[in-house]
Amino acid sequence: MSTILIIDDDEQFNLMMKTALEAKGYEVETASNGRDAKVLYQNKKYDVIVTDIIMPDVDGYEVILDLRRMGLGDRTIAVSAGGRTAADDYLITAKHFDVAATFNKPFELQPFREKIEEIIKSHQ
Amino acid sequence: MPEILYSSSPISTILSAIALLLTFLIPYMLGQKVRIKQFPKPIYQLLLICVHWNTGSLIGNMFFSGPNIGIGAKITFGLQAIAWVQLGNAVYHICEQNLTIKRSNFWRLLNAIGGASAIAVTVIFCIKPSIITDFSVFGMKPFHRYPFFISYSILFFLFVFPETMLSLYKMLRSSMQTSDKDAAQIRFYMVASFIFFVVISFFMDFLIPISFSFNVDGHFPVFLQWHQYSTVILTILCCQYFTSISFKNKSSHWLLKNLEAQLSDSTIHFLPDGKIVDSNPAAQLLFKKSESEMNLCRIQDLIPDIKYDIEIREETKDVVINDERHTFFISLFKVRVTLTTYMWMILLSDQSNSLIYRQRIESYNKQFADYKQDLIRYQDRLDSSEKKFKEQNNLSLALINALPFQFWSKNEQGVYMTQNITDIKHRGNQIQTTDNSDKISSYEKQARELGIPSIYTSYEDEDHNEISEEEANNRIHNHKTIFIYRNQFIPIIANQKPYKIIGLKQDLTEQRRLERERDLLREQKNIHSRLEELGTMCGAFAHDYKNILGSQIGFSELAQEILVSIPEDAVPKKEYEKLGKVNSFIAEATKAANRAKDSLNEMLNALREKTTTAPEAMVFSPFLIIEDVVKKLQLTLPSNIHISTEIVDPDLKISGLPAALDRILTNLANNAIFAMKSTGGTLTFRLERETLKNTLVLPFSDAIEKGTYAKFTIADTGTGMDSGTLERIFSPFFTTKAPGEGLGLGLSSALRLLKEGKAHFTVQTTLGEGTKFNLYWDIANDQPENASCPPS
Numbered sequence: 001m002s003t004i005l006i007i008d009d010d011e012q013f014n015l016m017m018k019t020a021l022e023a024k025g026y027e028v029e030t031a032s033n034g035r036d037a038k039v040l041y042q043n044k045k046y047d048v049i050v051t052d053i054i055m056p057d058v059d060g061y062e063v064i065l066d067l068r069r070m071g072l073g074d075r076t077i078a079v080s081a082g083g084r085t086a087a088d089d090y091l092i093t094a095k096h097f098d099v100a101a102t103f104n105k106p107f108e109l110q111p112f113r114e115k116i117e118e119i120i121k122s123h124q
Numbered sequence: 125m126p127e128i129l130y131s132s133s134p135i136s137t138i139l140s141a142i143a144l145l146l147t148f149l150i151p152y153m154l155g156q157k158v159r160i161k162q163f164p165k166p167i168y169q170l171l172l173i174c175v176h177w178n179t180g181s182l183i184g185n186m187f188f189s190g191p192n193i194g195i196g197a198k199i200t201f202g203l204q205a206i207a208w209v210q211l212g213n214a215v216y217h218i219c220e221q222n223l224t225i226k227r228s229n230f231w232r233l234l235n236a237i238g239g240a241s242a243i244a245v246t247v248i249f250c251i252k253p254s255i256i257t258d259f260s261v262f263g264m265k266p267f268h269r270y271p272f273f274i275s276y277s278i279l280f281f282l283f284v285f286p287e288t289m290l291s292l293y294k295m296l297r298s299s300m301q302t303s304d305k306d307a308a309q310i311r312f313y314m315v316a317s318f319i320f321f322v323v324i325s326f327f328m329d330f331l332i333p334i335s336f337s338f339n340v341d342g343h344f345p346v347f348l349q350w351h352q353y354s355t356v357i358l359t360i361l362c363c364q365y366f367t368s369i370s371f372k373n374k375s376s377h378w379l380l381k382n383l384e385a386q387l388s389d390s391t392i393h394f395l396p397d398g399k400i401v402d403s404n405p406a407a408q409l410l411f412k413k414s415e416s417e418m419n420l421c422r423i424q425d426l427i428p429d430i431k432y433d434i435e436i437r438e439e440t441k442d443v444v445i446n447d448e449r450h451t452f453f454i455s456l457f458k459v460r461v462t463l464t465t466y467m468w469m470i471l472l473s474d475q476s477n478s479l480i481y482r483q484r485i486e487s488y489n490k491q492f493a494d495y496k497q498d499l500i501r502y503q504d505r506l507d508s509s510e511k512k513f514k515e516q517n518n519l520s521l522a523l524i525n526a527l528p529f530q531f532w533s534k535n536e537q538g539v540y541m542t543q544n545i546t547d548i549k550h551r552g553n554q555i556q557t558t559d560n561s562d563k564i565s566s567y568e569k570q571a572r573e574l575g576i577p578s579i580y581t582s583y584e585d586e587d588h589n590e591i592s593e594e595e596a597n598n599r600i601h602n603h604k605t606i607f608i609y610r611n612q613f614i615p616i617i618a619n620q621k622p623y624k625i626i627g628l629k630q631d632l633t634e635q636r637r638l639e640r641e642r643d644l645l646r647e648q649k650n651i652h653s654r655l656e657e658l659g660t661m662c663g664a665f666a667h668d669y670k671n672i673l674g675s676q677i678g679f680s681e682l683a684q685e686i687l688v689s690i691p692e693d694a695v696p697k698k699e700y701e702k703l704g705k706v707n708s709f710i711a712e713a714t715k716a717a718n719r720a721k722d723s724l725n726e727m728l729n730a731l732r733e734k735t736t737t738a739p740e741a742m743v744f745s746p747f748l749i750i751e752d753v754v755k756k757l758q759l760t761l762p763s764n765i766h767i768s769t770e771i772v773d774p775d776l777k778i779s780g781l782p783a784a785l786d787r788i789l790t791n792l793a794n795n796a797i798f799a800m801k802s803t804g805g806t807l808t809f810r811l812e813r814e815t816l817k818n819t820l821v822l823p824f825s826d827a828i829e830k831g832t833y834a835k836f837t838i839a840d841t842g843t844g845m846d847s848g849t850l851e852r853i854f855s856p857f858f859t860t861k862a863p864g865e866g867l868g869l870g871l872s873s874a875l876r877l878l879k880e881g882k883a884h885f886t887v888q889t890t891l892g893e894g895t896k897f898n899l900y901w902d903i904a905n906d907q908p909e910n911a912s913c914p915p916s
Contacts, residue, residue, distance in 0.1 A: 010671040016678035023682065054667060081670035082663065082728070106674030106721055109681045 002120045003027045003044070007037040007063060008052040008079070013105070017050065020109050021116065034058025038066065046075070047120050053080040053090045064097045073098040075119055077112075081105035127272050128191050128344045129201045130184035136346060137185040143356045144178035147171060150363050166217035167366055170359045173207045173214060177352055180204035191344075193272075195250055201272070201347075202246025208348060209238040209279055211355060212287030218362055219291035222311075223298045231287070238283030245275050270338065273347055277330070280348070292318060310365060317361050321354040380459075389473040393459065398422040398432075401467060410472070412446060423470065432456055432468050440475070451475040529630035536622050538564075538572065547629070571613035572622045579612045581632070600640075608632040642748050645782040652783030662731050666724055673717050673724075680714040743904040744782050746834060747774045750809050753789045757797070757807075764804030765797055772811045776834045779904040780883070792838045792897050799842030799895065810837035813903070820886070820900075828884040834903050839896040845889045 004026045008014040011032065018028045029044075031037035034051075035058045041049060049067060053060030060078060067076050078094035079102070091102040101115045130136075146153075150171065163171070180200050188197030213235040220227050248255050249272070257271045267274050292315065299311035328350035338344055381402070384391040390407035394400045403411075403418040411418065411426055423430055427443055438453045455471040524531050530547035532554070534540055540554040547554075567578040583596035584607040591599075591606070599606045612628040687707040692700055754767055761767065778785075789809075796807050814835035820828040883902070889895040 010668075010675070012675040013671045013678070016675045016682070020678060020682055023685070081667045081674065105670045106677045106717070109678055 001025070001027050002047040003029065004116065005037065005041055005046040005049045006030045007032075007034065007050065007055070007060070009033055009055045010052070010081075013052075017112075020113065024113055024117075026116070034060065034063045037063060041067070041070075041072075046072075047123065048075050048077065048116050050077045050079060050116075053078055053094060061093070061097065064094055064099055068098055074100045075123070077101045077103065077115060077119075079103045079105055079107070127193070127270055127338075128189070128346070129193055129197045129272060130181070130189040131343065131346045131349070132185070132189035133343070136349065137182065139353060140178050140181040140185055143353055144175065144182055146356050147174040147178060147359065150360055153360070163363065164218070164221055164366060166214050166221060167359070167362050169210070169217070170214045170355070170362060173211055174356050174359050176207035177204055177355065180207065181349075181352055198246065198249045201276075202242065202249070205242040205246060205276055205279065206239055208351065208355070209242045209283050210235055211351075212284035212291075213238070215358075216287040216291045219294055222365075223294060225294070234283065234287075238279065241279055241283070242276075245279060249275075273333075273338070276347060288322060292322070314361065314365050318358065321358055325350040325354040389471055391472075392418070392423065392426070392470045393467050394423045394470070395467050396432075398424050400426075407472070410445060410450075410474070423468075427470075430470070432470075438473075443472075453478075527628075529628055531626070531628055533624065533626045534572075535624050536618075538622075541624075550629075565611070567611065568613045568625065568627070571615040571625045575615040575617050575621065575623050577612070577614050579610060582609045582611055583607070584609065606633070608636050638745070638748065641745060642752075644742075645744055645748055646752075648742065648781070649783040649786055652781060656783075659731055662728065666728050669724055670721065673721050676717045677714055677721075680710045680717065684710050684714075741780050742782065743777050743779045745774065746776060746778050746785060746836070746901070747772050747811055749782055749785050749789065750811060750836075753786060753793060754809065756790065757793055761797070762801065762804070765800050766806045768806055768808045769810075772809065773813060773834075775905070776811060776813060776903060777905045778834050778901045780901065785901075788899070789836070789838065796838060796840035796842060796895065799844070800840050801842075803842065805841035805894070808837065808839045810839075811835070812837075814900070816900075822886045822888075828886070828900050832903055833884075833900040836899040836901065837896060838899075839894060841894040844891040844893055844895055846891060 004021055006014055006017050006021075006028060007030070008017070009032050014030050014032065018030055021028045029040060029046075031040055033055045037049075037051070038058065040046075049063075049072065051060045051063045060080070064073075064076055064078060067073060076099045078091060078099045080090045080094070082090065082104075091104060094102055100119055103112055103115075180203055184197060184200045184204075188194060188200060213231055216231060217227070219225070245256075253271060256267045256275055258265060259267050295311055295315045295318070299308050299315055302308045302311070325348075329345070329348055333340060333345040381404075384404035387404060388406055390410045391404045392400055392407050393402040400418050400421050400423060403415060408415055408418055413421070423432070426445075427441075434456075435458055436454065436456045438455055441452050441454045443450050443452055452472040452474055455473075457469045457471070458466050459469045524542065524544040525546075527544055527546065530550055531542070531544040532540060532547050533542040538558050540557055543553065543555055565580075567580050570576050570578055581593075583591050583593060585591050585599065586605040586607075588607065596606050596608070608631075610628075610630045610632050612630070614626040614628070615623040616626065617623060684707055687703055687710070690700075690703060695703065750769060750772055754769055757767065793807060793809075800807070812835055813832065815832045816828060816830045818830055820830075884900040886898045886900075887895065888898075
């Protein structure tokens, strides 16, 4: 069974994504910031990692760059609700850091799930 | 013709009487002051001889005259002979004393022999004259005819004549040799008289009688008659001689005494036997004795080991007086008191006195030297003051000329006294002139007449005519040239009015222009930052809201998925229809949420549009922004960090958003300060014109086309960045800061703003050495200024 890590400081959105993916039969673990996440992904291999960008303490970019260093860039999906500039700005930067996909919050679940499935398949 | 011893002629008797009288009168003739005893011994002796001789003569004339020579006549004549035979001795004695020749006993002996011979001859004549008259030698009897004359003449020539001649010779020689003019004169006079009387007496008493064969006018000449009278005359002369010397001595003595009384040195007069005759007050003081007490002493009592046989001068001698030891310079002089007596005078100059004087002289000399030194010091001080004054003068001149504004001063009468170069450049040389009274402002008058300093701002048009503030504002509004000056009048307060004044005229034109520009920039920045704040606030809100909407939409979708997955036959139809309704409601909710999302995005877009486009780009002087940033940074700058803004070109102008530049510089500077937080260092701002001759390509930045740019440099000496960090400087939330030190929005937003300002940047960083950002901004100097600089 594929394992997915979701990192988002918004608990509700975090729960939503977890529910949506578990419904599809994935094993899902969650973290609310980059620091907690790091403990998880360093100790366990995940098939897909979904990370928000704007987070307290260690932000999404650090996570993305960390994962890239670990060779997990193509298993990473960045999501963002934007901030002081448009969400697209953040996601473009994330793309620049070679993430597999980006999603602008709020997004539809279907393409999100498809992307996850695609990533998992591509690594089988 | 027989001999006679005494003439019977009354003339002779009278002459003898007169001579005797004269002899007695001599002391009175010379003045009451001299008593007979005061005369020197030989003169006294001479006087006695005269008295004796003349008395004898008078008696002879009166009682024994005539050719009968009785025993009385013989005895009287003999007594006379005893008198005159001593004449030579007396004369010679006088001569001796006069010439201070030591008396020899030979003459005393000779005198005694003479006296004895006279007595012997007289006795022979009285007792047995035939011994003489019949005395024959070689058959001749020389005494036979004139026994008295010849025998007494022999006595005369044996005992009187030689000494008389010797005296004459000695006196003549001495008067020729003496250097004392007075003495020489008196002696000459004496000698001349002496010769005259000796010669005339000799002539009358011997030559004439002999040549006339002792028959002078029928009379036998009286033996030594002329000598008898001459002796009286000579005695008078001698007395006179003595008194003249003596009086002379007296006046000098008086003078000497007075001088001595004034002396601080001691003088004592004492007789050859040491008996003190006289002493001056200093001596009395020295020996602590009154004058009369002194006169009872002898010099040996006072100075025990004194020797006085020769004159001495300034001999040093130690003497103990009343148990006090004194060191004297002793001088000893012989002082002649009379013609024949002298005494000693001793002069004691206390060396301790002269020591005191010497010390006094030394102290005076020292004082003099001190005064001289003082004088030199004062002169030096004066010189140095003068020098200082000159230096001060030069300094103030240099200072006045270096002042960046016009400076002048006027004296109390309003005449220009000083002008600095700037003032002369502006208005020409006004020194020694006055302004027209209508041109003098009330402010200046106030300063000059009331002593109240004043400042006012004046405005001038392009021809330097003063204009009102209102007019000046109009001209600014219409972009016409004006000049703004700050005028200051400072009175130099003195005792009375009016006062001297100093005038300062400072050109504020450029300062005011910069102030206006700065105000404008600040205003722009405020607008921009308000919009930024609004954008940030809305962005944060949108972020949260999108998360909420995302959850809502997602959960709705999941709910719908579940609803759809329920098979139709799993529930009763009625229930299934209800589920269908629920599904459609959820779909509506999703639609609503999506509408909210769209509306939110619309709002954000509109806001973003406004944020980025609202402020117009403007041409401004970026150095003002640098100044502002530095000022802002200084408020919170750690003490180990120093900011350097040495190379900042104030003339460069760029086009863009002042607020954006402010943000960029602030962010870059904050990052730089953060990088130097622990080590400390220098943050350097630079602004300079740079021409790129080739396209500049550097890592981590876009290529920069060749051209001329305003180049900003922000460099630190901090830790530098590794390549990973460099990569991420684009990240909007890039941070290397620890939790709690704020969101690191800095660099990314700065760089975004850079792009909006059509600027480029390069970054160079070395780990451990520091980071340097260069911004290349298009220069806007060549564009017309008012094209993009709207009037305030």
